[in-house]
Amino acid sequence: MGKSKRNSPKPDSNRAQRLAERRAAQEQAAQTVTRPFAGLAAECDLVALREFVPSATATLKLAPGAQGDRPVTLATVLPGAVAALVRAGAEPIGFVGAQVQHQSADPAADLAAAILWTQSAEPGGSLNSVAEAEITAPALTEVIDPGASLDLTVHPDFNWWVPAGVQPDAQVAATIEQANRAIMPSARLELGADAVGAAWWVDAGERAHLRWIRPEAEDDVMLALARVHAAGGLHLGEGSRFAGSFRTHGLLVPVFDLDQERHPTEWVTAAAEFGTRLVEALATDTPLTADERRSRDGLRSRQITLR
Incomplete structure (x- = not known):
C-alpha cells in the first residue's frame, strides 16, 4: 500500500515553510566558520571591532606579496555600513568595515575580499557587499600580516568619516550627528x-x-x-x-x-x-x-x- 503521507506537510502550508526555514538555518549554521580569525595576532581585537566597539580605526599591515600597495584602514563601521570604500585624495586610501550590512558565513573571507577590492577600485567608490565585487580572496592570513597586532585609534565620535578640511553636505552632517548621539564611550x-x-x-x-x-x-x-x-x-x-x-x-x-x-x-x-x-x-x-x-x-x- 506504500508509506502513508498523512503527516507530510503540504508544499504551500505554513508548516512546510517553517520546516524549510529550519533546514535553511541548519545548513547556514553548518557552513559558518567557527573561529574565522584564528591564526592572527589581532584575533581578539578583530572580534571586538566586529561585535561591540562603536568607533575605532587601525591601519592594516598587508602581508608580504599581497596584491596592491594602497594603504588600507580597518574601521568598526563605515557610512551606510558598507563593506569598503576608497577615499579620494593625493594618495587614495582604502577603508574596510568590520561591522557591515551584508555578510556571509565567513567574516574573515569577507574582510579579505574587501581589502583586495580597495587595491584596484576607483577613488571615491564604495562597495556595499563583497558579493558585488565577485572576488575570490585567499585566506585573510595571506592578505594581512598574521603576526601584526592592531595599532588602534579609538574615536569619541564618527567625525572621522569626513576627511579633515572637507565640509560635509547637510545629509552627511545629519547622519554623522545621529551616529554620534548613539555612540557608547x-x-x-x-x-x-x-x-x-x-x-x-x-x-x-x-x-x-x-x-x-x-x-x-x-x-x-x-x-x-x-x-x-x-x-x-x-x-x-x-x-x-x-x-x-x-x-x-x-x-x-x-x-x-x-x-x-x-x-x-x-x-x-x-x-x-x-x-x-x-x-x-x-x-x-x-x-x-x-x-x-x-x-x-x-x-x-x-x-x-x-x-
Missing part, C-alpha cells in the same frame, strides 16, 4: 606586554562593562573561570561584579559590570591582577573539585552565544 585597557587577549571598557549607558576577549579554547577559559570563582577571585575589586560571559567567533568573553563613575584607567591594576589569576587557573590541570564543578555549572547558566 569605549576604551581598550592597556594591561602590559604580558597581557593576554583584549580587554575593552564600554559605557553602555546605565552601567559600564569590561568585556575581555580571551584567545584560549572556550572550554579551557570556562574551567579556569570556575576555578577562580570557587576561590573567590572572580571580580575586579570594589565596584565590580561578574555579569556572565558570551561566546562569539569561537572565543569566550567574560563580562564584568563596573562602577560607571570610575575612569577606564582606574580598572587597569585590578584587571591585570584578575588576568594573572585566570592565567594561573588555565595552567592548572587537576580535576575540578566539588565547589569548582558547582561554580562551572553556575557560570554556564549565565553564558550566551552571539551569532
Whole structure:
C-alpha cells in the first residue's frame, strides 16, 4: 500500500515553510566558520571591532606579496555600513568595515575580499557587499600580516568619516550627528606586554562593562573561570561584579559590570591582577573539585552565544 503521507506537510502550508526555514538555518549554521580569525595576532581585537566597539580605526599591515600597495584602514563601521570604500585624495586610501550590512558565513573571507577590492577600485567608490565585487580572496592570513597586532585609534565620535578640511553636505552632517548621539564611550585597557587577549571598557549607558576577549579554547577559559570563582577571585575589586560571559567567533568573553563613575584607567591594576589569576587557573590541570564543578555549572547558566 506504500508509506502513508498523512503527516507530510503540504508544499504551500505554513508548516512546510517553517520546516524549510529550519533546514535553511541548519545548513547556514553548518557552513559558518567557527573561529574565522584564528591564526592572527589581532584575533581578539578583530572580534571586538566586529561585535561591540562603536568607533575605532587601525591601519592594516598587508602581508608580504599581497596584491596592491594602497594603504588600507580597518574601521568598526563605515557610512551606510558598507563593506569598503576608497577615499579620494593625493594618495587614495582604502577603508574596510568590520561591522557591515551584508555578510556571509565567513567574516574573515569577507574582510579579505574587501581589502583586495580597495587595491584596484576607483577613488571615491564604495562597495556595499563583497558579493558585488565577485572576488575570490585567499585566506585573510595571506592578505594581512598574521603576526601584526592592531595599532588602534579609538574615536569619541564618527567625525572621522569626513576627511579633515572637507565640509560635509547637510545629509552627511545629519547622519554623522545621529551616529554620534548613539555612540557608547569605549576604551581598550592597556594591561602590559604580558597581557593576554583584549580587554575593552564600554559605557553602555546605565552601567559600564569590561568585556575581555580571551584567545584560549572556550572550554579551557570556562574551567579556569570556575576555578577562580570557587576561590573567590572572580571580580575586579570594589565596584565590580561578574555579569556572565558570551561566546562569539569561537572565543569566550567574560563580562564584568563596573562602577560607571570610575575612569577606564582606574580598572587597569585590578584587571591585570584578575588576568594573572585566570592565567594561573588555565595552567592548572587537576580535576575540578566539588565547589569548582558547582561554580562551572553556575557560570554556564549565565553564558550566551552571539551569532
